[in-house]
Structure formats: C-alpha cells, structure tokens
Amino acid sequence: MTTIRDFDEKCPVCEKTSPQQVMMSTSTWGYPDLDLRPAEMKRSSMFAWLNECPHCGYISGNFENEPCITKDFLKSEKYLTCDGIEFSSKLSAKFFKAYLIANEEKDTQKCFFNLLHCAWTCDDAGDSNAVKIRKMALDHFDYLEYGDGEKKDYLAMKADILRRSGQFDRLTSEFSDVVIGEEPYDTIIGFQIQKAIERDTGCYTVGDAIGK
Numbered sequence: 001m002t003t004i005r006d007f008d009e010k011c012p013v014c015e016k017t018s019p020q021q022v023m024m025s026t027s028t029w030g031y032p033d034l035d036l037r038p039a040e041m042k043r044s045s046m047f048a049w050l051n052e053c054p055h056c057g058y059i060s061g062n063f064e065n066e067p068c069i070t071k072d073f074l075k076s077e078k079y080l081t082c083d084g085i086e087f088s089s090k091l092s093a094k095f096f097k098a099y100l101i102a103n104e105e106k107d108t109q110k111c112f113f114n115l116l117h118c119a120w121t122c123d124d125a126g127d128s129n130a131v132k133i134r135k136m137a138l139d140h141f142d143y144l145e146y147g148d149g150e151k152k153d154y155l156a157m158k159a160d161i162l163r164r165s166g167q168f169d170r171l172t173s174e175f176s177d178v179v180i181g182e183e184p185y186d187t188i189i190g191f192q193i194q195k196a197i198e199r200d201t202g203c204y205t206v207g208d209a210i211g212k
Ligand SMILES: [Zn+2]
Pocket: 011, 012, 013, 014, 015, 016, 053, 054, 055, 056, 057, 058
C-alpha cells in the first residue's frame, strides 16, 4: 500500500512554508509497463512525487535541494503557460513545469524523467500530448548518464518511447541488431519490434511481452 503524509515544507525559492503531501512508502504488485512505469500501488501515487509551492509556483521532487532558478523564471510566460502546451490534467502540467525547471538547470536526467512521467499522466488523462512529450523525452536520451548495469533498462525505455510515439521505422532500424544477452530484455525487444511492425502504439506490460 501507499502511505502519504502531509508535512509543512519550506520552499527553497521563496522561503514560504506550505503543506505538502509526502510519500512515506509504497509498493508494487505485478509487472511494470515496457517503459518501466511501475504497477499499482506506486502507479497511482504520482500526485505525491513532486512538491509544488502555492506561493511562487516552484516545483521539485525535494524541497531540500538547492535550486538554480530565479523567481523571475517562475513568473515567466513560458513557465506559467507550460510553453504553450495545453494539458488535460494539472498533474501533467506539474511534471512539465518540473521539466522546464530541470531544462533551465541543465539537468538532463531530470529533464528526461520529468517528461516521461508527464507522458504517463497524459496517458492516464487520455491527452494526445503524450506523443509530443515522449518525442521531447527522446531528445534528451543520448545525453543521459547511466552505468553499464543500467543500460538494458534505458534501452528498454527507449524502445517503448519510440513505439508509443509512433516512430516504428526508427525502432526497427535501431533495435533489430540489439542483443542484450539477458532475459527478459531480449524477449522485450523482440516484442517491441513485432508491435512496431504491426504499427501498434498500445500500452503493454513486461508480463504481456513474456507471455504471462
Ligand atoms: Zn515558493
């Protein structure tokens, strides 16, 4: 189960205090999606993944981290309007704004994951911006830093982002010769290529790919 508590947190930008929902614990039961989106209960806890200051609009996964952005950026047209993107859900806007801050701070890792999480919330809201946001996430992919042991997870995410954003030919050309040498990863990549050939942008779990 997921345990959420309310805490008064001090915003590191405007230094005002506000109540924030903090996830104390969560759990997952079942296979993740092919882009490693966790199963329930963690899946439905995204509303508590980011703090948002009601005073200045700053958004962060952790208010204890030192921000590198200014109050002026938080008042900018770009930030206030999500750079002109009209999202169906407030949660999508929250993750997109966290991406805008990460982009301003030149934090590639946070850019990628905030966009991926934004795409997940678009999926949940039936928002067609999910395709655009996945393409934006891919723009950051080549600059991500990860260890050798994590590469297989990042490749799995990339294959799914390509397929879910309709980039079928790019997926097949980039992944046809990829051999990770570890299951279930090679089965997953084979599944992705098959679904790309079928022009299928649907959401599938690891369980679907391995036939369970
Ligand atoms: Zn603030």
